Amino acid sequence: MSNKRIGMQTINLPSKPYIIGNAAIVGKKEGEGPLGEHFDKVIEDEMNGQESFELAEKSLYLEAIDTCLQKAGIQADSIQFLLGGDLLNQIITASYAARDLAVPFIGLYGACSTMSESLGLGSMLVDGGHASHVLCAASSHFCTAERQYRFPLEFGSQRTPTAQWTVTGAGATLISSAPGRHPLARVVQISFGRVVDLGIKDANNMGAAMAPAAADTLCALFRDTKTTAKDYDLILTGDLGKVGHDLLLKLMQEHGMPLDDQHYTDCGLEIFDRESQDMHAGGSGCGCSAAVFNGFYLPLMAQGKYRRLVLMATGALMSPTSSQQGESIPSIAHAIVLETPKEGA
């Protein structure tokens, strides 16, 4: 048993790697939401001056990375790894962006859990002494995701009340072994999730599919570290939306590890005003937690407003092919425990 493991699923990071850079670039609709003013940039339309939706998503991805490096005052050639992914087949957003960056690239696929997955892995590489600067990035785009996963936009299909809206956005985080100019947070523990599947088959109700995976990982974190929800200022899930958010509250109650509604929220609920923006169950897509975490919550951690925060992005791991073949939706969630860099704050 390695000395950095706690219990079954949790890993302790003795060096507490620093987050020293962050950026979030989002689409117009996301810019009109309640967090709009906090993002580094809101693009004018879904094309962002490009010739295809896919190139537009890649341009968001690269802008998030450039902005992150600029804010941290770090040159691209100091980066030892880009850990990244997105929702598209063969993760072409991240792969083509990595071509432009020319830094060693580790491609990830975790659906909407990608931001947590990359932060968890990146923090371990820094903690293990294998890298001093690791860049983590994730994105999604409403138009590329609809075309690939559902229907071409021109088809004009109706959305069900449980459906979530794929966020157009990209987020980037820079992890470092040293505090840099403006440390935003430190990564102290990680619980990587198992794939959980309770048999939900409705690809328009991913919140319900993902909530059990979120509960599984959160219970593992609490059990392994002997903590409860009270030990964290905020638990922030990524993209359960309204349906999954309410289901997670219920599941944690049933597991005897209740969450406090005042200190639990979901990125998919925060990014849109569901009523005035007609967003049904809320936002989704790996760009959702990437943008909300990097644009809104990391700066609050830097200010000491949240001393201990859990980011737990969740992913639904089905494909259109597996859905057509009648398979249910396997899901996953990875929990990242962050502390404010302000000692004693």
Place this chain on the structure above:
Amino acid sequence: MSNKRIGMQTINLPSKPYIIGNAAIVGKKEGEGPLGEHFDKVIEDEMNGQESFELAEKSLYLEAIDTCLQKAGIQADSIQFLLGGDLLNQIITASYAARDLAVPFIGLYGACSTMSESLGLGSMLVDGGHASHVLCAASSHFCTAERQYRFPLEFGSQRTPTAQWTVTGAGATLISSAPGRHPLARVVQISFGRVVDLGIKDANNMGAAMAPAAADTLCALFRDTKTTAKDYDLILTGDLGKVGHDLLLKLMQEHGMPLDDQHYTDCGLEIFDRESQDMHAGGSGCGCSAAVFNGFYLPLMAQGKYRRLVLMATGALMSPTSSQQGESIPSIAHAIVLETPKEGA
């Protein structure tokens, strides 16, 4: 700069993590090739008793993992991470296999470079003290890949002479902090690759697209570690095939770091008899390097036949969508330096 880095792209693993388990399960055609007798199992037909090609691929994946654990004498609940991927959209083979295994899962996408990508990451997690047992696995299946990337098999399309044949196969490797019962090899260094793209657009000539990425990573390894091809008993690329193999020899010559044809080969050349099996440029697919490395070369390392070996699986990171949009093929290669566990052998 972290103390485990050498030069720009290479990472030293002071603890030299052990490979203590290996397995390779392949399809009928692969079983009829020159390495057929070395694989742990050859399945009888492409369905392997399942209802779809996709379920067949998943069954290969799980069989490779089960066989690997059994041979190593390790229970599944001792595994702290499964690092895995495959070629299918949303890596459904690995994701659905991970659902059955119920161990923490880190999903990767590196196209045909996945076996190297998982071994590199897994070795760092063990070296960093974050895990004592990590399972790495990759697969591909001719029928699922043809359907997704090219044409449905029923279409009966012709293949070009430069085309490679996607291997039906899965490989699994178990990395550990301790030597276990039968250590097969040790992982001593890793060079993660950058995404390289010299403008090749022909998805039926992936060897030509990937060779420049292979050259880029191999030059980085040689430069960072001040070694030449002579310092390794074998350099084993993954899935360049005949075209890419010959191109890599040429590129390395041009870079002034020539390879020795006697100590360089490619998994895509080894797995089939290209003449009698009518295999055009050779094998490809992440199952190719996964099966050849685990089934054939790891046992030879355990015997001390190869004292120092470089496994460098290569991946072509395009998607059908990016090809349709006129994009060229970005490629990547990750190099893993392995030593025999037999000291002084």
